[in-house]
Amino acid sequence: MEYSLADFKNYTKNHLLCENSDRLPQLIEEISSQIQFLQQNSKVLLAEREPVRFLASFIAAYTAGYPIFLCNPDWGNYEWQQVFDLVQPDIILASHLEMPATVTTNTNDPLPIPNSIMIPTGGSSGKIKFAIHNWETLAASVTGFRKYFQLEQVHSYCILPLYHVSGFMQFMRSFISGGDLVIQNFQQMEQAIYPNLQRFFISLVPTQLQRILQSSLSDRLAEFQTVLLGGAPAWSELLTQARTQNIRLALTYGMTETAAQIATLKPEEFLQGKTNCGKVLPHAQVTICNQQGNIKIQAESLALGYYPHIFTQPELTLDDLGYFDNQGYLNIIGRSSDKIITGGENVYPVEVETAIRDTQMVTDICVIGIPDPHWGQAVTAIYVPKSNTSATTLQTTLKAKLSKFKIPKHWISLTTLPRNSQGKINRQSLQQLALTLLQK
Incomplete structure (x- = not known):
């Protein structure tokens, strides 16, 4: 189904409640004027932090038919450079960003699907990718949701x-x-x-x-x-x-x-x-x-x-x-990919993490495998303890809960674990940290 600019404006006027939502119609007009001179299939990076500016930018770019790349406004320089090198955008809709000098235009760059909506994924692994969606794929998810509930x-x-x-x-x-x-x-x-x-x-x-x-x-x-x-x-x-x-x-x-x-x-x-x-x-x-x-x-x-x-x-x-x-x-x-093979046995981190959380002795936990010359991989727990909980106490408690080969051989106590905005732990970062600490 095709939606017009009037459809979006009518919806946001009657159904949207957010800070400065009354400014949205005016913002849509301003951004539409800003991008109207772009060529067909010009690539738009959308990285607005404020919800009303994000929605106004999305509505203006989508109804104009441009491919849109949704971006995290809080990405760092390394992540932004990945995005610029991959996408080579024609315009950035973001109140706080400018096009870096290192971006160059590639005439062989394939054109995205018209009216496509690219949504970022994979940031926690260190490499940002964009999943290509369009209105039909997103609407199919909505239809399934409504039918299910x-x-x-x-x-x-x-x-x-x-x-x-x-x-x-x-x-x-x-x-x-x-x-x-x-x-x-x-x-x-x-x-x-x-x-x-x-x-x-x-x-x-x-x-x-x-x-x-x-x-x-x-x-x-x-x-x-x-x-x-x-x-x-x-x-x-x-x-x-x-x-x-x-x-x-x-x-x-x-x-x-x-x-x-x-x-x-x-x-x-x-x-x-x-x-x-x-x-x-x-x-x-x-x-x-x-x-x-x-x-x-x-x-x-x-x-x-x-x-x-x-x-x-x-x-x-x-x-x-x-x-x-x-x-x-x-x-x-x-x-x-998270599976740990130690001494020929398979260990899945989620099982060990669940057992450790159930002790109620930690506030956060991540279990990884690090290279070990004898075992192949050694099960390693990186945790945020409650009060003065020791690794020895945790190991003793786990003896009644897990097989011996599943109990971590190494314990690393931290004050906090690195998580992204969706709560996912950056295992790659913890892997590097564990190797550094245990080699000392």
Whole structure:
């Protein structure tokens, strides 16, 4: 379905509530005038920090037909240089950025698909990629979401960044369905919360959920219709606390490449005690392939490729490992690339991390494997302890929980672990840190 500039303006006028939302029509006109002289298929980098400027820029660029690259305004110089070298943009819509002098125009650079929407992924691994979407793939995700939850309208309360798929899809769901959209940052949410929360979906990552449960907003969170939780694995202590407070969590599984979730556990099932990823949404198909249990996805919402390359097959085989239980619920084990082989035995970090969290002796944990001349790899725990918890105490406690080969051989205590805005740990950074510390 084609949407006009008038459709977007009408929606934002009647359904959008965010700081300075009354300025949005004027901003759309200003940005439309700014970009109207660009050539067809000119590439637009969108890196606005303020939600109203982000939406105005997106609406102006999309309705003009330009390929749009959503960008994190807080990327550092190294990350921006990756983006500039890859995309070679024609214009940057960002109040705080300028085109670097090192960017050159490549006449052989392939043109993106017209009206495509490129969403960033892979930043935590050190290399930024853009998943190529268009309105049809994103709308397919919205259709699957509405069918799964049996909704005519989706009302969204967004505190996640709009450049990220989990924030941008909240806008898409509300716009396509004619629902209301509230956009606030975490500080605004703490100061004044929007009324009538019973109508709203809110999306969180585990670290945000933990912060809210420890704040004065904990009681208000239980008022939401549904709290979508994804972005990173949640730990059992956190889920138990949320269930105790009667928070209607919907555990999700999805990614940028699938335009957000393709499997979701409904909140009623979560409150009954289930902790898996739930059933697959109607717009997607998930297959467990090979003996390892790798997940293969086919979906109407699947990205068309990674810029500038198009997928040759309409499917995606992932590094993620999982299985379906006898009730048809999807369960995620971990990632094949994270698997640690120590003394010929396979160890999956998520199992060890869960056992360590369950001791309630740490506030954060990451388990990795580092090279070892005797074992091949040594299981290594990098953790943030509660009070004065020692590695010896943790090791002793784990003896009753895990097989001996799964108990970490090395323990590194830190004050904080590096996580991105979605709560995902930068394992690559921790791997380098562990090697440096243990070689001393």
